Amino acid sequence: GNSVTQMEGPVTLSEEAFLTINCTYTATGYPSLFWYVQYPGEGLQLLLKATKADDKGSNKGFEATYRKETTSFHLEKGSVQVSDSAVYFCALTPSGGYQKVTFGTGTKLQVIP
Amino acid sequence: NAGVMQNPRHLVRRRGQEARLRCSPMKGHSHVYWYRQLPEEGLKFMVYLQKENIIDESGMPKERFSAEFPKEGPSILRIQQVVRGDSAAYFCASSPSLETRDNEQFFGPGTRLTVL
Numbered sequence: 001g002n003s004v005t006q007m008e009g010p011v012t013l014s015e016e017a018f019l020t021i022n023c024t025y026t027a028t029g030y031p032s033l034f035w036y037v038q039y040p041g042e043g044l045q046l047l048l049k050a051t052k053a054d055d056k057g058s059n060k061g062f063e064a065t066y067r068k069e070t071t072s073f074h075l076e077k078g079s080v081q082v083s084d085s086a087v088y089f090c091a092l093t094p095s096g097g098y099q100k101v102t103f104g105t106g107t108k109l110q111v112i113p
Numbered sequence: 114n115a116g117v118m119q120n121p122r123h124l125v126r127r128r129g130q131e132a133r134l135r136c137s138p139m140k141g142h143s144h145v146y147w148y149r150q151l152p153e154e155g156l157k158f159m160v161y162l163q164k165e166n167i168i169d170e171s172g173m174p175k176e177r178f179s180a181e182f183p184k185e186g187p188s189i190l191r192i193q194q195v196v197r198g199d200s201a202a203y204f205c206a207s208s209p210s211l212e213t214r215d216n217e218q219f220f221g222p223g224t225r226l227t228v229l
Contacts, residue, residue: 036220043204043222044156089155093218100146100169101206101218105155 002027006090006104013080013111021075021088021107023064029095033057033066033073036089038106044089047075080111115140117207117221118187125227126195134190134224138207145188146218147173147180150202162188195228202226 006023013019025031032051036044048057053068062077073090090104118137126132138145143164148156158172162182173180177195182188192199202225206218 044220100158100161103155
């Protein structure tokens with residue numbers, strides 16, 4: 001079956017530091033890949049997505065590139081802010097059939113001033 | 114254009130009571146998904162519904178849990194005889210159709226169920 005593995009947190013960074021959160025996946029075919037963000041006490045918001053190999057998703061300074069050869073979709077940001085503190089979920093939907101989302105376990109990011 | 118609505122946002126029940134969670138999808142969306150997030154864990158798929166039909170309930174416990182999405186009104190996730198292990202955040206998501214491969218699901222704010 002499909003699965004998503006992401007690095008365990010929590011990740012603690014100083015403001016303006018570089019962020020990488022690793023994500024790898026297992027799926028047949030060509031799934032669509034997503035990063036969702038969950039701020040404290042809130043629901044999930046789509047941060048970015050990529051639907052085919054070599055696509056780069058980007059939003060709010062975050063970006064991730066769909067790497068088919070390494071089955072990865074690592075999240076990066078060049079300079080994090082305190083307001084980026086949240087839990088980040090890597091996820092995928094399969095290439096065929098309906099779009100059940102498979103989530104990773106989430107990585108908590110804490111940015112300190 | 115309202116997003117996915119869920120209510121209540123917080124629900125407290127005692128063991129043995131029933132919990133009813135409601136989800137109103139975005140306007141024009143006919144597909145609803147329910148997910149459960151246990152404390153300190155990711156979201157797990159529970160059930161996928163279209164209007165009046167359950168398409169996939171492979172992630173839903175076989176007992177005490179049921180879901181519906183009637184022709185009129187919101188989708189309902191019902192948990193009978195709740196136990197402490199049911200305490201979690203329950204998220205609903207909706208999508209418009211399956212006609213496009215790039216088919217984003219839009220999530221509601223969740224219902225946080227606490228069982229005393």
